[in-house]
Amino acid sequence: MYYFIVNPSANRGHGEKVWRELERCLRNSEVEYEVWMTQSPGDAAGFARRLQKGNREPQAIVVVGGSGTLNETLNGLSLDEEVTLGYIPAGMGNDFARGLKLPRSPKRCLKRILNSRYYRCLDYGVLSYENGAPVHRRFAVSSGLGLDAAVYGNLPEGAGKRRLRPAVSGRLGYLLPGLRQLFWAAPVRGYLLLDGTKKIEFNHIYFISAHIHPYESGGFRFAPKANGSDGLLELCVVHNSSKTGLFPVLTDALLGKTGRRRGVRFYSCREAKIHVERPMPVHADGENCYYQTDIHLRCIEKAVRMIV
Numbered sequence: 001m002y003y004f005i006v007n008p009s010a011n012r013g014h015g016e017k018v019w020r021e022l023e024r025c026l027r028n029s030e031v032e033y034e035v036w037m038t039q040s041p042g043d044a045a046g047f048a049r050r051l052q053k054g055n056r057e058p059q060a061i062v063v064v065g066g067s068g069t070l071n072e073t074l075n076g077l078s079l080d081e082e083v084t085l086g087y088i089p090a091g092m093g094n095d096f097a098r099g100l101k102l103p104r105s106p107k108r109c110l111k112r113i114l115n116s117r118y119y120r121c122l123d124y125g126v127l128s129y130e131n132g133a134p135v136h137r138r139f140a141v142s143s144g145l146g147l148d149a150a151v152y153g154n155l156p157e158g159a160g161k162r163r164l165r166p167a168v169s170g171r172l173g174y175l176l177p178g179l180r181q182l183f184w185a186a187p188v189r190g191y192l193l194l195d196g197t198k199k200i201e202f203n204h205i206y207f208i209s210a211h212i213h214p215y216e217s218g219g220f221r222f223a224p225k226a227n228g229s230d231g232l233l234e235l236c237v238v239h240n241s242s243k244t245g246l247f248p249v250l251t252d253a254l255l256g257k258t259g260r261r262r263g264v265r266f267y268s269c270r271e272a273k274i275h276v277e278r279p280m281p282v283h284a285d286g287e288n289c290y291y292q293t294d295i296h297l298r299c300i301e302k303a304v305r306m307i308v
Contacts, residue, residue, distance in 0.1 A: 002033040002113075004022075011090060011091050015065050044072035061083060063086070064106075067094075067286050097109075099226070119308070120306050124140055124300050125212050125233060127143040128295065128297075142210060144216070145208050146206055147185050148217060152283045182246065189202065190202060195270055203239070205238075208237050209235070223235075231299055231301035233272060234268055235266065236265075237264065274295050
């Protein structure tokens with residue numbers, strides 16, 4: 001039995017079109033399946049919990065949607081149970097699929113899921129912060145503080161929310177909001193504490209992103225060494241005393257270049273504490289985690305069974 005959690009509103013309704021295409025294939029293949037359609041934020045997490053409740057048999061749960069739907073599902077699951085995930089991208093950025101080199105065609109993704117006898121054990125990250133009480137949120141792709149989180153927060157919202165996504169997907173859908181946020185962005189002093197031992201201070205932080213997979217924001221390669229199953233976070237710190245110095249850094253990420261550039265630093269670690277002197281926006285897989293001055297990030301090694 002395959003259980004599909006589908007976000008029909010992903011990427012301005014593209015999720016619904018993808019699902020109609022997939023459902024025709026499923027009916028023709030006579031595969032046994034159930035579909036759970038999200039209607040509002042939080043539904044995917046609730047569906048994941050309900051699917052696992054009282055079910056002791058191995059399960060295959062397939063997410064059809066964007067990074068937010070995948071993030072919600074991951075946060076709703078008990079990963080101690082025997083559950084295997086599949087993913088068919090239908091969102092705006094599709095950075096998780098890009099990092100795993102999944103097929104662009106939904107039909108090919110479905111075919112791979114239905115015919116696969118193997119899975120890959122992937123890492124996931126945990127973002128912790130205070131919001132009146134301790135909050136712990138999983139992320140599959142990346143979590144960040146600063147400019148990248150501000151860009152996500154400035155995007156028109158998706159399923160079950162008031163506004164629609166931009167008319168374009170991928171990097172272009174993030175580029176204009178990114179330039180707008182960059183115009184208003186102000187750097188902040190702060191520091192990293194890596195694996196509890198190595199402290200690194202910065203005077204002009206624009207953003208810090210922690211990655212399980214290399215891409216973010218629809219294909220910006222901010223963490224070229226991120227592996228997905230090595231038990232490590234790849235941190236990208238973008239800092240510069242001049243805003244104009246950020247453009248080469250962002251251009252390199254856009255084009256996928258990996259050379260050293262003034263104003264960007266990379267670090268690998270199992271956990272990191274980040275402190276900044278002024279509250280900055282925070283995200284986990286693009287989901288809003290409010291403004292924070294202190295966050296804690298850690299990597300959980302090979303805990304997600306994923307059909308790839």
